[in-house]
Amino acid sequence: MTHGFFTSTLFGKNKTELKKLEPANWWVGMKVPTLQLMAYGSHISETHVSINYPGVEIQKITKVNNPNYLFIDLFIEPGTQPGTVPISFYLGKKLIKKVDFPLLERKANSPNRIGFNASDAIYLIMPDRFANGNPANDDQPGMLEKANRKAPYGRHGGDLKGISDHLDYIQEMGFTAIWLNPVQENNQPRSSYHGYAITDYYKVDARLGSNEDFKQLVDKCNQKGIKMIMDMVFNHCGHFHWWMDDLPTKDWLNQFPEFTRSNYRLSTVSDPYASKADLAKTTQGWFDTSMPDLNLRQPLLLNYLIQNSIWWIEYADLSGIRMDTYPYPDKDGMAIWAQRIMQEYPHFNLVGEAWISQASKLAYWQKDFPNKDGYNSFLPSLMDFPLYEAMKAAFNEETTWDKGLLRLYDVLADDHLYPDPMNMVVFPENHDAGRLFHFISKDLKKLKMVLAFAATTRGILQLYYGTELLMDGDGLKSHADIRKDFPGGWPGDKTNAFTQAGRTKPQNEVIDFMTKLLNYRKHSEVLHTGKLIHFIPEDELYVYFRYTDEKAVMVILNNSKAQNKKVNTRRFKEILHDYTQGINIISGERLTNLSFIQSPAKSATIIELTK
Ligand SMILES: [Ca+2]
Numbered sequence: 038m039t040h041g042f043f044t045s046t047l048f049g050k051n052k053t054e055l056k057k058l059e060p061a062n063w064w065v066g067m068k069v070p071t072l073q074l075m076a077y078g079s080h081i082s083e084t085h086v087s088i089n090y091p092g093v094e095i096q097k098i099t100k101v102n103n104p105n106y107l108f109i110d111l112f113i114e115p116g117t118q119p120g121t122v123p124i125s126f127y128l129g130k131k132l133i134k135k136v137d138f139p140l141l142e143r144k145a146n147s148p149n150r151i152g153f154n155a156s157d158a159i160y161l162i163m164p165d166r167f168a169n170g171n172p173a174n175d176d177q178p179g180m181l182e183k184a185n186r187k188a189p190y191g192r193h194g195g196d197l198k199g200i201s202d203h204l205d206y207i208q209e210m211g212f213t214a215i216w217l218n219p220v221q222e223n224n225q226p227r228s229s230y231h232g233y234a235i236t237d238y239y240k241v242d243a244r245l246g247s248n249e250d251f252k253q254l255v256d257k258c259n260q261k262g263i264k265m266i267m268d269m270v271f272n273h274c275g276h277f278h279w280w281m282d283d284l285p286t287k288d289w290l291n292q293f294p295e296f297t298r299s300n301y302r303l304s305t306v307s308d309p310y311a312s313k314a315d316l317a318k319t320t321q322g323w324f325d326t327s328m329p330d331l332n333l334r335q336p337l338l339l340n341y342l343i344q345n346s347i348w349w350i351e352y353a354d355l356s357g358i359r360m361d362t363y364p365y366p367d368k369d370g371m372a373i374w375a376q377r378i379m380q381e382y383p384h385f386n387l388v389g390e391a392w393i394s395q396a397s398k399l400a401y402w403q404k405d406f407p408n409k410d411g412y413n414s415f416l417p418s419l420m421d422f423p424l425y426e427a428m429k430a431a432f433n434e435e436t437t438w439d440k441g442l443l444r445l446y447d448v449l450a451d452d453h454l455y456p457d458p459m460n461m462v463v464f465p466e467n468h469d470a471g472r473l474f475h476f477i478s479k480d481l482k483k484l485k486m487v488l489a490f491a492a493t494t495r496g497i498l499q500l501y502y503g504t505e506l507l508m509d510g511d512g513l514k515s516h517a518d519i520r521k522d523f524p525g526g527w528p529g530d531k532t533n534a535f536t537q538a539g540r541t542k543p544q545n546e547v548i549d550f551m552t553k554l555l556n557y558r559k560h561s562e563v564l565h566t567g568k569l570i571h572f573i574p575e576d577e578l579y580v581y582f583r584y585t586d587e588k589a590v591m592v593i594l595n596n597s598k599a600q601n602k603k604v605n606t607r608r609f610k611e612i613l614h615d616y617t618q619g620i621n622i623i624s625g626e627r628l629t630n631l632s633f634i635q636s637p638a639k640s641a642t643i644i645e646l647t648k
Pocket residue numbers: 169170171172173174175194195196244
């Protein structure tokens with residue numbers, strides 16, 4: 038039911054058959070009452086389709102230049118009862134195939150589901166590299182790539198069971214959401230472990246588990262108060278995607294006369310002076326030879342992908358979507374996607390990966406930015422790449438006019454550009470760039486400062502598995518270096534870092550710090566919704582407050598290598614005058630005199646203030 042492939046009894050070159058019908062089910066009571074089915078099979082376009090179910094009618098049949106596809110638009114009347122809809126395909130009077138199409142009831146309150154937001158701390162996991170909960174699924178008959186844990190770019194056997202087995206580990210650290218790199222099938226001959234070359238949009242890769250396993254993992258997460266964010270990729274698919282041998286239309290892909298790579302220069306999309314040729318190369322050039330570029334101006338394809346997102350939200354009970362390579366597909370198609378999802382789920386959240394390091398260019402992509410060209414992306418959330426770059430560098434440098442702590446201050450000063458800065462995702466690390474620990478020269482003190490900043494500034498927090506274990510690696514040299522196996526995730530691993538005893542002293546020190554920080558953040562309304570006020574960094578000190586009418590949290594970052602400082606707080610009185618005492622949320626120390634506050638060298642001091 039969860040996968041639209043049929044085993045057919047009819048074979049032969051000229052025989053008419055139905056091999057696939059997607060999506061494999063739908064729901065009653067959706068806000069948009071239409072559904073477009075894609076039927077695939079030899080000469081399926083020659084069939085006549087009939088449906089006999091109260092409230093469901095065929096609105097339109099679309100044939101394309103490839104006779105093996107047929108698109109069937111259904112109208113599902115409001116008030117239609119859930120049940121099994123018989124969809125019959127006839128050739129003349131002969132019944133070729135009858136599909137029992139499930140029309141399900143929606144989960145209670147599904148339209149009002151709450152997406153991830155600034156109250157959340159997201160743990161990013163690369164599923165192949167986290168934990169192998171089921172070694173029996175490592176190799177799958179008929180799938181192109183076999184497991185090989187020794188190969189840096191091979192499949193290592195991590196799976197959904199491995200994640201499910203370690204949810205307590207994630208929850209105890211204080212995380213409230215998980216983002217998994219794509220779990221959709223990547224049946225590619227090589228380098229398929231990362232998930233970004235999808236070969237079936239409706240199927241979880243069997244080496245990770247089944248669709249049902251994914252749904253169960255999300256249920257288990259939801260029971261623990263952990264939201265699930267699914268990774269999706271609309272810019273490209275894998276070149277072994279099932280439709281690549283028999284494309285539905287001539288314009289399904291963006292193709293140039295010869296192989297043309299994207300120029301990856303995302304500014305062309307918003308640049309008022311960009312040439313058409315450059316822009317076309319950015320958005321229609323291929324991301325890689327193994328990643329055919331999808332043409333979202335083709336409405337049948339766009340519809341297919343929009344419905345795919347809705348199907349996963351509804352089927353697996355998601356709390357968010359992270360969309361890969363956001364500016365690379367057709368931007369109008371992406372805006373229709375975002376608008377459609379948010380129309381169906383007004384409190385949901387979508388975050389786009391637009392790898393752009395200047396706020397002036399990045400802001401173009403957030404919903405309701407007053408773009409001069411009239412474009413509205415309708416995309417609520419963005420990965421904050423400018424702040425990422427600043428966090429990487431700030432603690433390595435002495436603070437000057439524009440370096441060191443000034444980097445953080447300056448990036449946040451650009452927040453007047455974003456329509457919704459609180460919906461920016463603050464991430465010191467992800468699966469694409471080098472490990473944070475690598476960039477900060479493996480300095481534990483700097484690591485704690487970055488974590489403290491990222492967890493207390495505005496926005497949604499996102500970390501990456503292994504940060505807590507001081508994993509390092511330079512992503513520019515090799516992606517494999519930043520996607521290492523979690524020690525203890527595999528049977529027979531020498532150490533098991535899921536347990537305190539299996540970790541080194543510094544690893545435990547960082548986990549203890551994170552556990553205090555994130556669990557405090559989890560329950561701190563002021564860090565979720567409070568305003569931000571910051572003071573120009575001076576004397577290697579950056580002081581800022583998050584505050585509401587009732588409460589405030591004060592953060593002091595001391596970036597000085599050797600100087601412990603006694604901070605005179607007179608400068609901060611516009612906030613502090615309301616408060617008489619505080620508590621250091623990491624050490625638990627009580628402060629009864631707020632006139633001077635001790636700030637150790639290379640550290641973050643986080644104080645909850647009370648009146
Ligand atoms: Ca496995």
